[in-house]
Amino acid sequence: MASMITVDFENCFIFLLLCLFSRLSYDLFFRKTKDSRAGCALPPSPPSLPIIGHLHLILFVPIHQSFKNISSKYGPLLHLRFFNFPIVLVSSASTAYEIFKAQDVNVSSRPPPPIEESLILGSSSFINTPYGDYSKFMKKFMVQKLLGPQALQRSRNIRADELERFYKTLLDKAMKKQTVEIRNEAMKLTNNTICKMIMGRSCSEENGEAETVRGLVTESIFLTKKHFLGAMFHKPLKKLGISLFAKELMNVSNRFDKLLEKILVEHEEKLQEHHQTSDMLDMLLEAYGDENAEYKITRDQIKSLFVDLFSAGTEASANTIQWTMAEIIKNPKICERLREEIDSVVGKTRLVQETDLPNLPYLQAIVKEGLRLHPPGPVVRTFKETCEIKGFYIPEKTRLFVNVYAIMRDPDFWEDPEEFKPERFLASSRLGEEDEKREDMLKYIPFGSGRRACPGSHLAYTVVGSVIGMMVQHFDWIIKGEKINMKEGGTMTLTMAHPLKCTPVPRNLNT
Numbered sequence: 001m002a003s004m005i006t007v008d009f010e011n012c013f014i015f016l017l018l019c020l021f022s023r024l025s026y027d028l029f030f031r032k033t034k035d036s037r038a039g040c041a042l043p044p045s046p047p048s049l050p051i052i053g054h055l056h057l058i059l060f061v062p063i064h065q066s067f068k069n070i071s072s073k074y075g076p077l078l079h080l081r082f083f084n085f086p087i088v089l090v091s092s093a094s095t096a097y098e099i100f101k102a103q104d105v106n107v108s109s110r111p112p113p114p115i116e117e118s119l120i121l122g123s124s125s126f127i128n129t130p131y132g133d134y135s136k137f138m139k140k141f142m143v144q145k146l147l148g149p150q151a152l153q154r155s156r157n158i159r160a161d162e163l164e165r166f167y168k169t170l171l172d173k174a175m176k177k178q179t180v181e182i183r184n185e186a187m188k189l190t191n192n193t194i195c196k197m198i199m200g201r202s203c204s205e206e207n208g209e210a211e212t213v214r215g216l217v218t219e220s221i222f223l224t225k226k227h228f229l230g231a232m233f234h235k236p237l238k239k240l241g242i243s244l245f246a247k248e249l250m251n252v253s254n255r256f257d258k259l260l261e262k263i264l265v266e267h268e269e270k271l272q273e274h275h276q277t278s279d280m281l282d283m284l285l286e287a288y289g290d291e292n293a294e295y296k297i298t299r300d301q302i303k304s305l306f307v308d309l310f311s312a313g314t315e316a317s318a319n320t321i322q323w324t325m326a327e328i329i330k331n332p333k334i335c336e337r338l339r340e341e342i343d344s345v346v347g348k349t350r351l352v353q354e355t356d357l358p359n360l361p362y363l364q365a366i367v368k369e370g371l372r373l374h375p376p377g378p379v380v381r382t383f384k385e386t387c388e389i390k391g392f393y394i395p396e397k398t399r400l401f402v403n404v405y406a407i408m409r410d411p412d413f414w415e416d417p418e419e420f421k422p423e424r425f426l427a428s429s430r431l432g433e434e435d436e437k438r439e440d441m442l443k444y445i446p447f448g449s450g451r452r453a454c455p456g457s458h459l460a461y462t463v464v465g466s467v468i469g470m471m472v473q474h475f476d477w478i479i480k481g482e483k484i485n486m487k488e489g490g491t492m493t494l495t496m497a498h499p500l501k502c503t504p505v506p507r508n509l510n511t
């Protein structure tokens with residue numbers, strides 16, 4: 001009898017566990033978010049599989065390509081589901097326009113941080129901070145002190161020095177007939193440039209600091225991408241007490257913290273000695289110590305901002321330089337026309353300078369076209385509140401993914417969308433009023449749109465423009481093999497699956 005009671009109890013316990021597990025599984029994987037309200041349905045959705053929803057549709061090619069394939073088949077505004085993680089996918093300029101016109105504040109925050117205390121993607125990160133007092137204060141600060149036209153004018157010499165250093169590196173490689181991996185060299189340039197612009201010096205190559213920063217930036221960018229994909233599983237796993245990538249994120253964050261704390265202390269000591277601010281870091285430290293500051297920033301926010309600026313500002317520009325050079329080398333006629341422009345405006349005896357860019361419309365058009373065909377990243381936001389888009393119901397907390405890659409290759413807006421044709425930007429600047437319409441402008445959004453658009457676009461155009469100009473002005477580029485492999489790679493950011501490697505040959509040895 002006693003043993004029967006035990007068996008019954010065990011069965012009961014197992015039964016209870018099964019009930020709990022089923023309920024949990026249902027909550028985690030099946031329960032749908034509230035999906036309609038009076039007279040208003042969710043946007044259309046492609047056929048999905050049980051449990052995983054639409055996950056199988058994005059597994060095999062880079063995400064922007066998978067999303068482009070889905071939208072070409074099912075439409076420009078879609079509701080997708082990965083497990084029970086809802087995403088609204090936008091792939092047309094007119095839908096993007098409607099969102100940024102009517103819902104800009106509602107979509108002005110990014111997905112919540114995976115780990116609060118991490119400097120990367122944590123709660124002190126500017127990129128991750130919800131739209132509000134801090135994001136407004138910091139964006140204004142960044143524009144005034146670092147990225148706006150006047151700030152860029154003040155830091156012009158820094159970029160001129162870096163361009164010259166880059167030129168000498170290429171010349172040295174050319175003399176030794178060495179191959180250059182364009183993206184790697186461009187990353188060194190963008191990293192040093194951002195470093196110097198923010199803290200008045202570039203990290204030293206000699207003591208390995210620069211290498212450490214580059215390594216940390218690469219690791220944090222990689223983790224950011226992994227996090228986005230992991231975010232689909234983040235919520236259900238969190239309920240089970242599992243935090244994806246937590247250890248890796250904290251490891252990189254702690255190493256960044258150590259390095260940045262050392263740099264902050266150095267700057268504080270210098271400030272105490274000289275009582276004079278000379279770079280953005282000094283100004284941030286001043287705001288940090290100011291009791292009456294417009295917004296009271298924390299030490300972690302300063303450190304996180306550095307991580308954000310390194311991550312956001314270096315890789316995207318380096319990738320754009322790589323893709324655009326690949327297009328130029330692939331198209332000798334375009335290269336020739338660009339050289340003629342540069343030779344006639346700048347001559348052959350000095351390096352292209354930033355101040356030449358307004359007089360080099362074809363070079364500007366090439367950079368724009370490079371960004372149109374190969375935008376480094378998508379726009380990812382969160383709908384804070386429930387709303388209606390094009391008559392469809394969007395529940396609160398739905399993730400928004402604007403596929404800028406698909407928008408900028410939309411055949412309804414772009415003639416020969418898959419072709420590299422810089423002239424289209426020379427022509428469109430003459431179209432005048434038609435192109436002034438904001439809806440039309442949203443067909444070209446490599447830097448996003450609205451309140452959380454990229455504040456670094458001027459800097460990016462300047463750096464990419466002068467680097468490409470210098471590389472074409474002074475060198476011929478020899479590739480191995482017959483043609484460049486333009487296959488796309490990367491998960492969240494669009495990279496070349498086979499990094500561009502080529503050998504520079506000086507055009508004018510007397511320069």
Ligand code: HEM
Pocket residue numbers: 126127139147194308309312313314316317320375376377378379380446447448449450451452453454455456457459460
């Ligand atoms: C070719 C180069 C670049 C491209 C294509 C690019 C693109 C983007 C995109 C698509 C976004 C998201 C915008 C949105 O959500 O609407 C963004 C955000 C951002 N970018 Fe860039 N970016 C580039 C260079 C830079 C540079 C040089 C910096 C600064 C050093 C920078 C700083 C930022 C920051 C701070 C944000 C977050 C803005 C916010 O949350 O308000 N970017 N960028």
